[in-house]
Amino acid sequence: MVSKILRYASLLNIILLLLWIFFLPTQLGKFFFFDFSSIYGVRVDYLAPAFYATDIISLFLLLFNFKAVSTFIKNKYVLIFLALLIPSVAFSTVPQLGIYRIVKIVEVLGIFAVFRSFVIPPFYLLATLTASAFVQAILAAWQFATHHSVQGIFYWLGERYLTQSLPDIAKASLQGVEFLRAYGTFSHPNSMAGFYLLLYMFALTYTPFGKFFRLKALFLGLSIALIFLSFSKTAMFLLVLGNVYYIATSKQAVRCLPCRIARPIVFLALGSLIFLAQGDALSLTKRLNLFSESGILLQEHSLFGVGLNQFIVAASRFPTTYSSFFAQPVHNIFALFLTECGVVVSTFLVGLIWIKRKRIPWSESLCYIITIVVLTGMVDHYWLTLQQNLLLVPFILALLSPQSLKRRKG
Numbered sequence: 001m002v003s004k005i006l007r008y009a010s011l012l013n014i015i016l017l018l019l020w021i022f023f024l025p026t027q028l029g030k031f032f033f034f035d036f037s038s039i040y041g042v043r044v045d046y047l048a049p050a051f052y053a054t055d056i057i058s059l060f061l062l063l064f065n066f067k068a069v070s071t072f073i074k075n076k077y078v079l080i081f082l083a084l085l086i087p088s089v090a091f092s093t094v095p096q097l098g099i100y101r102i103v104k105i106v107e108v109l110g111i112f113a114v115f116r117s118f119v120i121p122p123f124y125l126l127a128t129l130t131a132s133a134f135v136q137a138i139l140a141a142w143q144f145a146t147h148h149s150v151q152g153i154f155y156w157l158g159e160r161y162l163t164q165s166l167p168d169i170a171k172a173s174l175q176g177v178e179f180l181r182a183y184g185t186f187s188h189p190n191s192m193a194g195f196y197l198l199l200y201m202f203a204l205t206y207t208p209f210g211k212f213f214r215l216k217a218l219f220l221g222l223s224i225a226l227i228f229l230s231f232s233k234t235a236m237f238l239l240v241l242g243n244v245y246y247i248a249t250s251k252q253a254v255r256c257l258p259c260r261i262a263r264p265i266v267f268l269a270l271g272s273l274i275f276l277a278q279g280d281a282l283s284l285t286k287r288l289n290l291f292s293e294s295g296i297l298l299q300e301h302s303l304f305g306v307g308l309n310q311f312i313v314a315a316s317r318f319p320t321t322y323s324s325f326f327a328q329p330v331h332n333i334f335a336l337f338l339t340e341c342g343v344v345v346s347t348f349l350v351g352l353i354w355i356k357r358k359r360i361p362w363s364e365s366l367c368y369i370i371t372i373v374v375l376t377g378m379v380d381h382y383w384l385t386l387q388q389n390l391l392l393v394p395f396i397l398a399l400l401s402p403q404s405l406k407r408r409k410g
Contacts, residue, residue, distance in 0.1 A: 013064050017120055020057045022132045024395070025195065026185045027158030027387055028053040036094045039316045039327050045187075046312055046329065049100040052387050053158075055107065062110045065117060072113035073106070077352055082106075084345045085308065092307025093314065101308035108394045115398035122208035125399075126215055129199065133222040140182035140192070140229045147180045158185040172231045182229035191382040193232030195389055196223040198372050201242055202396050205250070205365040234379055238372060250364065287379070290330040293318050294339040305342035314339075333377035333384050359402070366400045 029052035037048040062069050072078065082102070089098030139159065142150050149162040162169060162183060170181040170189050186192040200223040203209055209216045227235050293315045297306050306314035311329045330336050338346050360366070373383055373393060382389040398404060 013061075013118065014120070014124075016057060016061050016064060017115070017118065018124060018128045020054065020061060021125070021128045021395075023054055023057065023157075024391060025132055025136050025192075025388055026053065027187065028156055028185075029055070029158065029387070034096070036096065036313070039312065042327070044312060044327050046309075046327070046385060047094075047097060049096070050387070054387065054391065058107055058111060058391070061114050062107075065114045068117040069110045069113045073109060078109060081345070081348065081352075084348055085341065087304040088308050088341050088345065091304060092310055094307065094310055097310055097313070098308040104390065108390060111391060112394035112398045112401075115395055116401040116403045119404070122206075123212055123215075126203065126209050126212055126219060129203070130215060130219040130222065133196065133199075133219055133226065136184040136192070136196075137222045137225050137229075140184045140226055143180060143184075144182045144229050149183075154185065159183070160187070181231045182226070184226065186388060187386055188382070189230035190232045190235070190380055191386050191389055193227045193230035193235035194372075194376045194380065194382055195392055196226045197235045197239055197242075197376070198369060198392060198396065199223055200227070200239065201368040201372055202365060202399075204242075204246060205368050206399075207365075234376060238375055242368065242372070246368075286328075287331045290315070290328065291332060291335060294330040294332075294335045298335075298339050298342075301339075301342060303342050303344055305338070305340045305345075308340055311336060311340055329381040329385055331380050333373075333381055336381050336384055361400065361402050363400060366397075369396055369400065 029050045031045060031048040031050045033043055033048045037043055039047070082105070085098075085102055085105070089095050089102065092098050135157070139150060139154050139157075143162065147164040149159055151159065151161065160183065162180065164171060164178070164180045170183070171178055172181055173179070181189040182192070183189055184192045186195065200220060203216060203219050203223070224239070227239055294311070296318075297311070297314050301314075312327050315330075316327065330339065377383050383393060384390065
């Protein structure tokens with residue numbers, strides 16, 4: 001009887017894990033807007049606590065794997081990190097936003113603990129990622145072809161209402177023809193591109209996927225399509241660069257010489273279309289202004305920062321010269337974290353990584369993953385601010401952790 005219960009519990013756990021992976025790209029959720037969620041009378045999503053469908057699945061996963069989660073959270077370094085975040089909440093302008101962000105940090109840590117303690121069969125993992133990417137590819141292609149959102153069933157996956165005529169919608173133009181950049185179920189095309197760029201490099205270099213060549217090829221193809229339809233220049237550039245480097249150096253790369261030559265040429269041809277497309281002419285100016293503002297804020301709040309999740313609140317005092325409302329975090333994850341959390345927390349994390357560096361399994365996959373996060377994080381903020389990207393990183397890092405690798409070999 002006990003063995004049956006344990007078997008059913010294990011099966012339910014696997015189902016929850018696979019459901020979480022499948023719905024990870026979605027963003028169906030409920031935003032709760034309070035007085036502090038508005039800037040100059042305009043509601044800002046970044047300042048509104050949100051509860052997503054993926055949070056519900058995460059909650060069940062944390063409860064089902066409570067022992068693994070509690071053991072990890074009780075680690076002295078994790079507790080010190082969480083304790084150091086308290087001043088950045090207590091002394092901030094809007095403590096409620098800081099408390100919400102700490103809850104999200106605990107969720108991220110919990111997800112890492114869950115996935116590093118459980119071995120998912122590689123075929124089921126890859127099949128789930130492929131099925132999820134297939135849904136996103138259909139939606140993205142539909143959006144690109146029709147210049148607006150699809151809604152219907154996709155609304156229940158978190159697709160936002162989009163039309164090419166709406167202000168602040170991500171668009172691009174090629175040869176004078178303007179078109180909507182595909183969003184999928186993401187908040188922005190760049191977020192979708194970064195998400196699938198990271199998964200692409202993970203699937204390309206993750207050794208257990210090598211046994212399932214056709215399925216792996218299908219997933220890689222879908223990821224390329226989603227990056228292309230996003231028209232993200234950063235993601236496309238890194239996709240080309242990553243593939244050229246992989247083909248030149250990796251032992252896993254295809255040894256067929258014509259294939260090795262053809263692949264980068266195809267990527268360069270696709271990339272050239274994206275690099276020729278024109279997007280927001282003020283994009284660079286806006287990013288530089290935000291970076292400048294983060295520097296001023298850091299000088300004023302160097303020790304504990306302006307407060308978790310409160311860059312926009314703190315930066316709202318700076319005048320804006322843009323015709324449309326513009327309130328976003330600084331487009332650099334390092335500047336954003338340093339500005340919100342301050343020097344104390346940042347120094348602790350850098351020191352911890354330095355101390356633990358020899359225990360980190362610097363596999364090919366991990367090196368690619370960290371490189372992608374660092375390079376895309378230099379020009380955008382989605383790894384710290386958007387639901388899908390925020391949860392993707394601990395999931396991938398858990399699969400590449402020493403504990404996960406040891407369990408897989410065992």
